[in-house]
Amino acid sequence: MDNWLIYFLRKSIAQRKGRFALSSVAVMLAVGSMTALATVSIGVRDKIGLQLRQYGANMMVTDASGGEIPMDTANQVLSSSAHIKDAAFHVYGTSRVKGLSVEIIGMEAQRMGTYRVAGRMPRGEDEIMVGINLKEALSIEAGMTMRLGDGKAYTVTGIFERGSEEDSAVVMTLGSAQRLFKIDAVSAILINGDTRYLGEIERAVSQRFPRLRVKTLRQVAVAEERVLDRIEMLMLVVSLIVLFSSSIALGSTMAASIIERMEEIGLMKALGATRRDILGFFVSEAAAAGLAGSLSGYVFGVLSAEAVSVTAFGSFIAPRTVFLPAAAIFGLIISVLSAVYPVRDALKIGPAVILRGE
Amino acid sequence: MLLTLIKKSFMNQKKPMTVMVVSVAMGTALSASLLSLAFDISNKVSKELRSFGANIIVQPRVSGLAAIGGQARYLRESDISKAKTIFWRHNIVGLAPMLAVRDEESGIAMLGTWRRKEIRIPEEKTPFIAGFESVMPWWSIDGRWPEKRTETLAGAAIAERLRLSAGDSVLFMGRRLTVTGILSTGGKEDEMLVSELDHVQAMTGLEGKVSQVFVSALTTPMDDFADRDPKTMTEKEYEKWYCTGYVTSIAKQLEDERVFSGAVARPVWPVAETEGKVLNRLSLLIYLLTGLVISASALGVSATMIVGILRRTEEVALMKAVGADSIKTVSVFLAEAMIIGLAGGVIGYALSHLVSARLGMLVFGSALEHKAVLLPLSLLVSLAITISGAYLPIRRALLIKPAVALKGGE
Numbered sequence: 064m065d066n067w068l069i070y071f072l073r074k075s076i077a078q079r080k081g082r083f084a085l086s087s088v089a090v091m092l093a094v095g096s097m098t099a100l101a102t103v104s105i106g107v108r109d110k111i112g113l114q115l116r117q118y119g120a121n122m123m124v125t126d127a128s129g130g131e132i133p134m135d136t137a138n139q140v141l142s143s144s145a146h147i148k149d150a151a152f153h154v155y156g157t158s159r160v161k162g163l164s165v166e167i168i169g170m171e172a173q174r175m176g177t178y179r180v181a182g183r184m185p186r187g188e189d190e191i192m193v194g195i196n197l198k199e200a201l202s203i204e205a206g207m208t209m210r211l212g213d214g215k216a217y218t219v220t221g222i223f224e225r226g227s228e229e230d231s232a233v234v235m236t237l238g239s240a241q242r243l244f245k246i247d248a249v250s251a252i253l254i255n256g257d258t259r260y261l262g263e264i265e266r267a268v269s270q271r272f273p274r275l276r277v278k279t280l281r282q283v284a285v286a287e288e289r290v291l292d293r294i295e296m297l298m299l300v301v302s303l304i305v306l307f308s309s310s311i312a313l314g315s316t317m318a319a320s321i322i323e324r325m326e327e328i329g330l331m332k333a334l335g336a337t338r339r340d341i342l343g344f345f346v347s348e349a350a351a352a353g354l355a356g357s358l359s360g361y362v363f364g365v366l367s368a369e370a371v372s373v374t375a376f377g378s379f380i381a382p383r384t385v386f387l388p389a390a391a392i393f394g395l396i397i398s399v400l401s402a403v404y405p406v407r408d409a410l411k412i413g414p415a416v417i418l419r420g421e
Numbered sequence: 422m423l424l425t426l427i428k429k430s431f432m433n434q435k436k437p438m439t440v441m442v443v444s445v446a447m448g449t450a451l452s453a454s455l456l457s458l459a460f461d462i463s464n465k466v467s468k469e470l471r472s473f474g475a476n477i478i479v480q481p482r483v484s485g486l487a488a489i490g491g492q493a494r495y496l497r498e499s500d501i502s503k504a505k506t507i508f509w510r511h512n513i514v515g516l517a518p519m520l521a522v523r524d525e526e527s528g529i530a531m532l533g534t535w536r537r538k539e540i541r542i543p544e545e546k547t548p549f550i551a552g553f554e555s556v557m558p559w560w561s562i563d564g565r566w567p568e569k570r571t572e573t574l575a576g577a578a579i580a581e582r583l584r585l586s587a588g589d590s591v592l593f594m595g596r597r598l599t600v601t602g603i604l605s606t607g608g609k610e611d612e613m614l615v616s617e618l619d620h621v622q623a624m625t626g627l628e629g630k631v632s633q634v635f636v637s638a639l640t641t642p643m644d645d646f647a648d649r650d651p652k653t654m655t656e657k658e659y660e661k662w663y664c665t666g667y668v669t670s671i672a673k674q675l676e677d678e679r680v681f682s683g684a685v686a687r688p689v690w691p692v693a694e695t696e697g698k699v700l701n702r703l704s705l706l707i708y709l710l711t712g713l714v715i716s717a718s719a720l721g722v723s724a725t726m727i728v729g730i731l732r733r734t735e736e737v738a739l740m741k742a743v744g745a746d747s748i749k750t751v752s753v754f755l756a757e758a759m760i761i762g763l764a765g766g767v768i769g770y771a772l773s774h775l776v777s778a779r780l781g782m783l784v785f786g787s788a789l790e791h792k793a794v795l796l797p798l799s800l801l802v803s804l805a806i807t808i809s810g811a812y813l814p815i816r817r818a819l820l821i822k823p824a825v826a827l828k829g830g831e
Contacts, residue, residue, distance in 0.1 A: 297784045
């Protein structure tokens with residue numbers, strides 16, 4: 064590169080700090096909003112997926128012959144595939160209460176899922192919550208105690224409503240249920256797998272544990288996949304719209320800043336600069352602004368994406384480093400392109416005409 | 422004088438003016454499209470979320486010991502169409518009746534339902550399509566839906582257990598039924614035979630009776646107000662609660678004696694509650710992104726405006742030198758900015774119409790609702806963008822000393 068070019072560039076940027084900053088800021092804003100959107104788009108599947116998980120499990124593992132799954136096997140199942148996002152152990156059984164046979168469900172206290180409880184969920188060993196359909200039949204209120212089949216007295220911490228058959232059951236912690244039925248095993252493992260890899264999870268589990276039966280719960284699995292696909296598609300389309308319109312807006316800012324400098328081009332030409340010299344000069348300046356803007360834009364974009372994610376989902380989002388080179392290339396291309404066209408236009412006009420100010 | 426100046430200014434600098442209008446139009450189009458998305462996202466996604474199935478189940482009201490075991494009770498099939506007469510009738514998007522019966526001898530259970538059935542709504546001209554297809558879209562049939570009384574589907578699990586496949590026959594309540602296909606649902610229906618409601622009613626002598634009705638309704642997410650017990654509300658509060666599409670108020674309207682008599686309608690909480698949470702989060706996300714993109718594009722467009730006015734420092738100096746006061750100078754530039762803003766705003770609004778229709782079709786299969794309020798909003802956005810973009814350079818221009826500027830210094 065010629066020495067004069069570097070000298071010119073330095074002088075030009077130093078003397079017109081404000082305007083150089085303005086171009087960089089324009090690039091930064093465009094690149095920043097795109098980086099933010101792209102980052103959120105990539106992360107939205109996980110974030111919304113986490114919310115949809117509350118609909119319930121999308122796979123269920125049981126013993127093929129209808130028996131129980133020993134605890135150690137159950138724990139091994141969890142580690143058999145990396146696509147298993149979450150899993151809960153359940154124990155099912157029946158117990159006699161006031162002469163009636165009542166269904167008992169045991170599940171881990173922290174994974175009880177979505178219940179409407181008048182009172183609170185059971186946490187300790189001797190606590191239970193009772194389904195709303197049993198409330199009248201057993202004349203039970205929250206706060207009372209109830210004797211189950213093992214003769215122990217359990218405190219009723221709440222009456223729950225779920226809107227399914229479970230409303231006629233008693234729910235307790237996994238530990239209490241295992242003690243009640245005197246087993247060190249679980250009846251079912253409810254899995255939340257990545258909806259795109261349910262087939263793989265099924266293969267992995269049934270290959271390693273031929274005695275277990277793996278079932279896809281289609282209601283959740285099919286709907287989850289459908290909704291996640293739609294939302295991902297939505298984010299993709301929005302990102303593309305933003306990409307398109309902010310490139311045009313950015314391009315016009317850059318072009319406007321060149322149009323403003325027509326006289327400079329005329330002067331350079333009058334002083335004997337060649338077409339290539341002038342184009343090279345403006346392109347390098349635009350490239351410098353583009354690069355500076357893209358880099359700060361990437362940082363700005365990632366920060367905005369984090370702010371959006373924390374506000375909307377209460378958790379951070381993983382930034383993708385692949386967007387850094389993408390942002391730099393995009394910023395460079397748009398700023399250089401939007402410099403080339405007006406400069407070429409200006410070059411067509413004779414220096415005298417430009418300098419006269421027409 | 423002012424008019425001539427502005428007219429000349431536009432005529433003499435077509436290119437920079439076009440660039441500015443384009444940039445304002447793009448910024449406005451983007452903002453208006455994203456706003457129309459933000460306004461409509463809840464509606465669109467809540468329709469998608471209906472693929473998670475019924476959010477209200479209506480069943481016969483039973484009390485005391487009858488809740489577990491005891492005599493089976495039924496709802497009236499004729500009450501189903503009345504669900505489309507409640508206050509929130511337009512929010513009811515799916516209705517699927519279920520009649521569960523059991524052959525005590527063989528222990529085989531059978532379910533009667535509708536696949537797709539046109540039902541007549543009282544005082545409505547167009548019939549409503551009810552059936553499991555719209556409520557349980559995950560049900561998949563390998564084979565065909567039974568049409569004759571002697572036909573049935575077999576659930577995947579029972580088919581495997583009894584080694585049934587399409588064409589085989591199965592004995593149910595002393596009748597020989599031909600299996601027309603295998604139904605996979607992943608739920609308890611996998612253990613049952615499933616057939617047309619009429620057939621099951623006729624077979625068991627339960628004409629006109631159903632045991633449950635699954636309702637799929639578009640609902641307003643639950644909030645603190647909705648969580649309150651309606652019994653503790655004042656009359657005014659109750660009215661507000663009743664007229665808001667909460668899952669609880671829709672359920673309440675369904676169990677009215679004039680709709681499903683002798684019934685209790687219960688929200689399916691995992692579905693109802695998750696739906697509200699997902700919708701709230703997603704709308705928040707779209708609003709935040711819209712805000713972010715609007716402010717970024719507004720600043721970007723302002724940058725274009727700043728550049729456009731900066732280049733006219735000399736012009737300002739000249740105006741001042743020939744005796745224009747601050748107000749005159751400002752009004753020329755402000756009027757220009759406003760013209761650019763309005764032109765860009767109108768073009769941008771028109772563009773956003775196209776964009777939001779396409780966006781809606783592409784993602785959700787139906788255009789986004791383009792609210793009328795978007796026109797004033799877009800004009801407001803575009804004017805705000807251009808005037809704020811013009812503000813800084815105009816202020817600077819006013820400080821210019823004519824002699825210095827005209828000499829070529831800054």
